[in-house]
Amino acid sequence: MKQYSFRLRIGRGPLVIICIILLMIFVLGYRYFQEMKLLHLQVQTEAQLLSTQAIAKVLHERSDLFFYSSELDNEWIEKSSLNVFHLPSAIDLNGQNNDWNIADSFSHRYSEDSALYAQDSSYSQPLAFDLLLGERAETIYGFVKVEDSKLIFRDPIKYRRLDNSDHIRLIIKKNGLPQRYVLVAAQPGEMTAFEVHEDWRHTVTGQPEYQIKAFLEPLEEGYSVEFQLPYAWVGFEHRLVVMVADVDDSYLRHVKTVIGTLPEQWSGELNQLIILSYPLQKILAGLERLESTRICVVDRHRRVRTATPSITQTVNICDKNYERSEQLISAALAGKSQVMTYQRKNKQGEINTVIASAEPVFLKEDIIGAVLLEKDSQDILTHQRKTIDHLVYATIVIFFGIVLFILRLSFRILRLSNELNSAINSEGRLVKTDIQSEKNAQDDLGDLSRGASDLLVRLSRYTHFLETIPRTLRHEILNPVNAISLGLQQLDSSPEKVAEIVKKTKRSILQLELIVSRLTEAAHIEEALATDTMVKIDLVSLLSEYVENIQQLHSTVRFQFSQPKGTAFINGNDLRFVQLLDKIKDNAINHTRDEGCIDIALTREAGLIYVTISNDGPLVSGTVLKALFTGIIPSHKSTIETPHLGIGLYIAYHIIQSHQGRIAVTNRHDNSGVIVTLTIPEV
Template identity: 25%
Template sequence: MPVTPEVRIQGQWATTDVGYNVELRIPLNMVGSKLGFAIADVNDSKYRDMVAVVGTSALDTVDNLGTVLVPSPEIESIIKGMSHNSSRIWVVDKHGRVLAKSGDIRANDSVWTRTLEDEKSTTLWETFKRDYLHPLYYKILTKPPKDFIDSLQDSTELDGSHIQKALAGQQGSTWRLTPDNKAVVLTAASPIWIDNNVMGAVVAEETTHGIRSLRNRALEKLFNVILTIMSMGTLALFFFASSISNRIRKLRDEAENAIDSQGRVRNNLKPSKARDEIGDLSRSFSSIVGRLGQYTHYLENMSSRLSHELRTPVAVVRSSLEHLNLQTLDNDTQKYVDRAQEGVSRLSMILNNMSEATRLEQSLIQADITKFPLSQVVSGCMQGYQMTYPEQRFSVKVPEQPLMMQGVPEYIAQLMDKLIANAIEFCHQDSAIEVTLTQVGKQATLLISNLGPELPVDMSEQIFDSMVSVRINQVQDKPHLGLGLYIARLVAEFHQGQILARNRSEHNGVDILVTLPLS
């Protein structure tokens, strides 16, 4: 039977850089379920001996031929209807070869993404979150990458534990990382049953990008709630702390204003009616300041009371001693009488010193204020001291300007008496007392400096208090009650001035600085 050409089978040979490609077009009705190709390598063109045969499968029997794989349009249409935009569905046969594919796992328009886009708005709050909060949140959170490598994009055969499990008749699932480690792909496989036989499997794949986006959105909302609660809590604590600090500051100011720098109680504290701890503290302070005011009032008036009460018995003792002196006494008796008279004289001097401050405080209230030259008063006082204390050297620097001021010149002279007497008492022998009067702006500054022992620590202000003295406890010719500098402070404050004591910069003496306002 003659051989006739088969025109229904067409082929194409294409040479490539690495070899060749052979394409054949055969009608499906000419091909069964088995098909194989073999290529014979013939190098001898004369005898046509075959050197080798390369085939797609064994060609000895029909069962060893390869299987014909034909795409099914019906399967393609079914899986296209089942797929999502961000998922991919494969249909494989029982050998794992791909029959159909639909979808792309790298698509960005998934259901999750569309859900998040639908929630976007252009409100002020959304703009604030997008511009300020999200950059802060995403220092902790991670955004899903927009692109990654899909190694199975053009695969024609799939394999894996989940597919093997599905081909065995059970459902299986697994996950894998993309080669660039940017995405996690979840895969699920389910068997296809035909007449109780597994003929293939359906494989569905999808990335976790959508779930991560929803997770980030949930964490964003959680962070917003936490930030709102923390802000409200911080604001509430700020107002609460401010209220407490304002009350404490007010209580501190009232306590400072109640007692002046000399420790005298000037004002009473108004007790708070609040029922909390600060209210209890305010009421305690008010009670303490009240009791302290009563006690300081008693101390301030004690010297005047003592001087008043002691004058009568001192006068009785003095008159009794005078009557004894009128009688004839032996030497031993006369010695004791003389010692008693000396003690009475010292006691009288103490009483006079104690009453001097009280008389000065009372006279200051009724004093007549005049305008006088301060320079002349200081110069006149210093001339008198040079005559009174000829053994003491003085260094006097008084300006020629009169330095007019408002006040009582007699009280300024009394202030000078107390300060010079104090400087002479503490001054080293053969050292000069420096008296300097200068004008600084609208104020006059009087500086009295002497070489001698320094002031003890923390005594620069206390030495101007009543009944305070820093003299060494020893036998003294005159009684000292610590009233001299107290009287000087009264005079300075009466003239709206200030007085302070400080150690010299050379640490070899003390400076007394008096500041008085000029008219």
């Protein structure tokens, strides 16, 4: 039991070592991927800065792309510009902007500081509005979200003036002249547009302007208006003013407050519409297909000139209220390349590493704009996460696979060990030679099982050889010993027969010497074969000469040799092969009936040489056939002159084994005798 426990501890050690190695591989792999992540981020940062610089290079000296106008005051341009975003899909006028696909953060808010008129000379009304402009299919769209404590609709029956209700005012520079339009609503839904005089009270033509369409939607804290007008109306200079007029008194219906997109000191001017540059959009068209990449181009007045479509969907570097955007633009407009890395949550709430870069655009020595490029490292992190997941899964699978393999291997080894231990009993006797455990396995353990079985078979033969020696020797040695004892007795009783008695005693002593010689030869055959030198010999020539010699030696026995044509070479020892033939020949002579014949033949087939020695005589039983090569098999024809111990075939078996061949003994098909077949590889 102690030995069994010790074996289990030995088996557990390699398992622990393998587990530690796998854990170390996992930790090293994780650290490797962390280092690779940092390297990828560094490489991507450098590549992104180079990409930004390349885009800026393309835009150098292209003042036409930036709508550059040197005659306008910088402060006025900065405060008056209205961005017009491209709308990716068709717009349904319903007073809502959910089909615009533009984030609310891109709308511009106007409140107290943009008041153009207040009835009591002090702005105290909670009036403000957010404005968002877009363009699509030669049409300008506007979305106005008004914060108003009280919504007053127009009553066209009682009041003919157009300024006696809450309304939207538009000023458009058409054909070089400003034209004024009022959008009014008598109820929620579609609004009516009229061209009005400068006092905003009465219509110019008396007819609605049907090319301007609008829709009003009441809200809890005010209302929203969605309108559209022809793109051509804004003119080549792209000018437009939007105002919101508030009426709170439903009886007097006086305008209380007017808020516009231009402050009062610039009331005679119109806002500059900043419409995305289509040439720039085409230049960046190829980059729009880059996943998780956002590009924004601004002019020196920080106006957005173009942006990839994804720019308008989340907080990004084009947003004026975005702190990092301000830092990037300020650095670029100061003539410096800028790159920064920071963390930000995406729509799914995951934290991504974002790389943002900015590069100035030059017109000769002047800076006319900046290129901003922002890219998420989501692809790197996703790839890293997937790789780590695969590493974890692979490690777990490999770990359990190795554990199962070790457990199965331990079970197989333990089963084989138990069966090998049971092959020999406590007294040292061999009780089993055929090991069944892992016998058919095609791996090293199977080879070990089959090798152990072969070893036990050979050990069984040798054990059988040792076990049969006492029985056989008792019978064989008693014959000459009895003869010597009888001769000694006859000397006492018949002194006159001394010569004859001495002759019989000498013959018995010679027989004892022959038995000892054959036993010695069998005991040391393997050691003798190990020292033999193997050379290339012609078996046809050797057999022909051998048959000729034994025919002269045994003149009373008829030998017949079927000699083939040509030669048949083997790798062997000629003297040892003759010894092999002698053992088989002696056995054949001993069992050949009177006037019988011993046939010797040599054939070749598929790289093998077959030597058959067949004799006429009694058959060999199946029991004896199985034990022919195991050692001593006494023969019933054993005589005092020639003892037959059965050692000859045992020696023949070992000789043919040393020649990489096989020996087989079978009965003839016609039951007329026995055939011994030698199989040797041809060289």
